Amino acid sequence: MGICLFTMTLEAAAEGIRGFGAEAAAEFADAVDREARFPIEAFSELRRAGALGMLVPTELGGPGFTITEVAREVTELAQSCGSSGLILAMHSIQVAILVRHAPSETLERVVPQLLRGELLLANANSEIGLYGDRRNSICALEPTDTGFRLEKRGSTISYGEYADGVLATARRSAESPAHEQVFAICLRPDMTLEPLGEWDTLGMRGTCSRAGLLTAELSPELVLDNYADIFVRTSLSASAVLLGSVWLGLAEAAARKAHETVRRTGRKLAAAGPITQPPLAAVRLAELGVVLHQLREVVSAGAAYNEQTWDSEAVNEWRFSSRMDNFKVASSTLLQEVVHRASQICGMAGFQNGTPSSLGRIARDAAAAPLMVSNDRTLEAVARTLLVRKEL
Ligand SMILES: Cc1cc2nc3c(=O)[nH]c(=O)nc-3n(C[C@H](O)[C@H](O)[C@H](O)COP(=O)(O)OP(=O)(O)OC[C@H]3O[C@@H](n4cnc5c(N)ncnc54)[C@H](O)[C@@H]3O)c2cc1C
Known part of the structure; x- marks a missing residue:
């Protein structure tokens, strides 16, 4: 596909995360927790350091970290700030899915943004009415002239308001049974998220995982067919x-x-x-x-x-x-x-x-x-x- 905006070495990315994890994530962790606010400082550094694109393979111009290598960086960050570690982990799960399952036309759109640190990805699998049942959905794609429309009442969408995209499970169509799921890649500006509640929790307060009404217009290549x-x-x-x-x-x-x-x-x-x-x-x-x-x-x-x-x-x-x-x-x-x-x-x-x-x-x-x-x-x-x- 030939995406090669810049290449980042594994060591350079890891160094950027570790450097920040050791110093600033720890510095802001208590404030993030106390105020239940997104760890803005950590993530502006992580974006800059290229951490959002760690899992992009070398053939797509990325540093080609393995899941194990990313896991090491996540552990490092979580030691300083649990919410920051969890956000990096959840984002990385979405990237792992994209780089392994998305078609090349979708990758051409998202990979440059990941490598530039412009695409923080959240997830909306949990749904009001089903909660922790990941393998069923209530919401369904609706066909439109240009693709599909999705409306989902997510029960827990971590950092959704701060994310540049949300990956969400949904039924393939209004006629599909609950388990017949697709994975919708909802990207701004064709996506909106309206908060449906507060996030005042015991812990992981910086993940800001409040419920939200997700709406998105999706071109066909943004729907991964087989969840x-x-x-x-x-x-x-x-x-x-x-x-x-x-x-x-x-x-x-x-x-x-x-x-x-x-x-x-x-x-x-x-x-x-x-x-x-x-x-x-x-x-x-x-x-x-x-x-x-x-x-x-x-x-x-x-x-x-x-x-x-x-x-x-x-x-x-x-x-x-x-x-x-x-x-x-x-x-x-x-x-x-x-x-x-x-x-x-x-x-x-x-x-x-x-x-x-x-x-x-x-x-x-x-x-x-x-x-x-x-x-x-x-x-x-x-x-x-x-x-x-x-x-x-
Ligand atoms: C910090 C944090 C961040 C999160 N971020 C996200 C996110 O970004 N995206 C997302 O989609 N989700 C997210 N979640 C949601 C999470 O993954 C689970 O879906 C959610 O915590 C489950 O909610 P629940 O405990 O209310 O529901 P359930 O899983 O429904 O559990 C409620 C209770 O019912 C019992 N129970 C219900 N059904 C069964 C069953 N079939 N078998 C056995 N026991 C059952 C459970 O034991 C439990 O006691 C997040 C959760 C947390 C805590």
Whole structure:
């Protein structure tokens, strides 16, 4: 296709994200959380650094990051600001879908914008009336003279108002059954989003994921015909890996605070004389380390399994979908355990807001993990297959 506006090296993009993640995302994370506002500062830097186009393959002029490489950057960012990490993860899931499933005429339109940092993509799969049921839709495409029209009442559209486009599931037509879904690429200026509620939540406040009425005019090449195929081949595993990498980032941040607390205690004890017995908090930290290492292993094994099965026939098997579902439930559950243990170690200083050991924002952000998508729904999907599968 020959799109080659500029090429960005993997190292340069990663450096831009890390540099900012380490300094400014952390600086604004508390304000973003307190004010429940989009992390504007982080994303103007990420746009500039080329992070929105990380997954664009080299043959399309991009840096060609793999999902695993993006996951690493997401973890890095989530350690500083959970909302920023989650937004980068959700955007990257949409890009993974586009570069793998969109026809070349669509890519010619969107890839240059991604590489210039001009296309932040949100998602509207959840729908008022269906909520976490991703594989069914109420809304349907309506044919027009030039293509289609979509109107969808999305129940949770993260950063929709700040996004340049929203990718949404819908029924193929008004006559289609609920499961016969297409994926609509809704782009400004042919798209509008009218807020239908507020976003005043426990955590992930900077994602601004309020409900909204999405309306879009779509030319035919902006409708990806087979969402069932997109889900199996890309969305399920990219979501598991990239969201898992957010949960790992939050866990790393909580563990770091617990470790700092223990080292402060160690310095105090050392000043008073030789340490004969490690304090209980250090033993608790050792236990936390065991859980954190499980989470690191789960995320890295999930990413490796995804790389190994990407584009293979294995993705059509229940074993694959169940493994991705197990990975999703394991990563979101282990995060809760790390945060709980960190809170026991940090004590009151972690419980209180405004101290270097405060865990409030991290603990509240972590509460989103089992809801995205509901772990109960995920386990129910696995349970269904276990009625006939021969191995666990
Ligand atoms: C921070 C955040 C950002 C999000 N961003 C987006 C976004 O950008 N785009 C988007 O589309 N969605 C987004 N979501 C929505 C998310 O992916 C889920 O769809 C949503 O959280 C599910 O909502 P729910 O818990 O109300 O509904 P449900 O999933 O319907 O769950 C409600 C309750 O019902 C139970 N339940 C319902 N049905 C079943 C079933 N069949 N089997 C088992 N249990 C069931 C669940 O266990 C749970 O207790 C976001 C969510 C969060 C928390």
